[in-house]
Amino acid sequence: MMKNKLHFVFSAVMALAIVSCGGGDSDEIIVAPNPSVPTAPEKKITLGTTGEIFPTTAIFRGSIVQQNGEGETPGFVYSTSPNPTMFNNKSVSTFAHGSVNYEAKAESLEPNTTYYVRGYIRVGEGKYTYTSESTFKTTGYYGPAGGHVGYDKGEYKDGWRYMEIHPTGVYYGNSAVGTNWGDLNLFISGTYPDFGKGLENTTIIASQNPGANCAAKLCNDLVRSGFSDWFLPSSQELVTLARELRKANISLASGASLWSSTQKSDNSAYDITYMQSGQIEITDIVKPHTTRTLPVRRY
Numbered sequence: 652m653m654k655n656k657l658h659f660v661f662s663a664v665m666a667l668a669i670v671s672c673g674g675g676d677s678d679e680i681i682v683a684p685n686p687s688v689p690t691a692p693e694k695k696i697t698l699g700t701t702g703e704i705f706p707t708t709a710i711f712r713g714s715i716v717q718q719n720g721e722g723e724t725p726g727f728v729y730s731t732s733p734n735p736t737m738f739n740n741k742s743v744s745t746f747a748h749g750s751v752n753y754e755a756k757a758e759s760l761e762p763n764t765t766y767y768v769r770g771y772i773r774v775g776e777g778k779y780t781y782t783s784e785s786t787f788k789t790t791g792y793y794g795p796a797g798g799h800v801g802y803d804k805g806e807y808k809d810g811w812r813y814m815e816i817h818p819t820g821v822y823y824g825n826s827a828v829g830t831n832w833g834d835l836n837l838f839i840s841g842t843y844p845d846f847g848k849g850l851e852n853t854t855i856i857a858s859q860n861p862g863a864n865c866a867a868k869l870c871n872d873l874v875r876s877g878f879s880d881w882f883l884p885s886s887q888e889l890v891t892l893a894r895e896l897r898k899a900n901i902s903l904a905s906g907a908s909l910w911s912s913t914q915k916s917d918n919s920a921y922d923i924t925y926m927q928s929g930q931i932e933i934t935d936i937v938k939p940h941t942t943r944t945l946p947v948r949r950y
Contacts, residue, residue: 696725698770698782699752702805706762706791706899709805712754713770713782715747723747727755728781729768737771737779762791762899791899796876796948799901801892809847811949816884816892818903821873821944823864830869832910832938833860838917844886849947852912853882866910870946881946886913886921886933888947893923893931903945908934910944 699712711727726744728735743755760766766789770782787805790813794800798815806812823830833839839859842852856867870883884892889911893903903909906925913921915935922942924934936942 696770700805701787704803705895706789707760709757710754714752716750719749725772727768727770729766733767760789762789764789796878799896801896814949816945816947821869828941829943830866831864832920833865834862835918842914844913846887849884849888849912850882866944867912873946880948883912884947886911890923890933908942910942
């Protein structure tokens with residue numbers, strides 16, 4: 652009886668060995684996936700709208716879809732030629748945790764230049780996957796009204812996208828110098844320093860300052876190059892445009908001051924001054940002082 656059992660076991664083992672050796676000479680090993688272990692979804696990146704465009708800088712935006720808890724270092728590659736890759740082109744990157752929107756700032760760009768940009772993630776040693784490309788143009792060029800375009804949102808939002816400042820001043824009467832800000836002992840509420848507030852400031856000042864020699868009124872009433880939507884820029888609009896355009900070798904008022912539409916007190920308002928040190932600073936002077944005035948428009 653014992654002999655029969657041993658013979659049966661030996662025969663079964665030999666049969667299994669013969670089956671295992673059959674099927675050709677392939678050394679391939681096929682491992683069936685365990686259905687209880689989920690496969691991680693592929694990471695997906697999308698290129699967003701390039702914004703906050705100035706003569707030498709821009710903000711790239713993107714989004715990534717990945718599992719919660721996963722980290723990735725997505726980036727952007729850009730060039731003046733189409734379809735840029737990570738080889739021999741400039742790039743910027745950031746860190747993204749989970750599915751999130753992200754952005755990175757490109758610097759040292761050339762003014763008035765068209766760039767091509769693509770998002771990327773690294774998928775292996777020297778290997779990358781890219782998004783489709785988009786284009787943008789750095790500012791520092793002339794706008795439709797003959798002004799210097801210093802800012803581009805990258806998209807139309809709140810009714811406008813670009814901001815241009817005209818290099819030719821606005822004057823009162825026969826003055827070849829500029830305008831006054833307004834009257835003394837008059838505080839006009841609601842004039843803010845923020846970027847994007849210049850038009851609103853101008854409307855408020857023009858309606859509440861009784862004097863004709865008023866920078867905001869003169870900009871508000873200006874018709875130039877067929878456009879009548881000019882305004883006096885806020886302090887942040889003015890100092891930002893001046894500083895950024897200078898990076899494109901465009902000086903708005905070298906060695907002089909320019910009025911803004913932002914009030915400091917009932918007797919003074921903010922201007923910007925080109926300092927001897929080379930810096931452009933926000934300062935303030937009394938409202939009746941005759942100061943150079945440059946109109947701005949957004950479109």
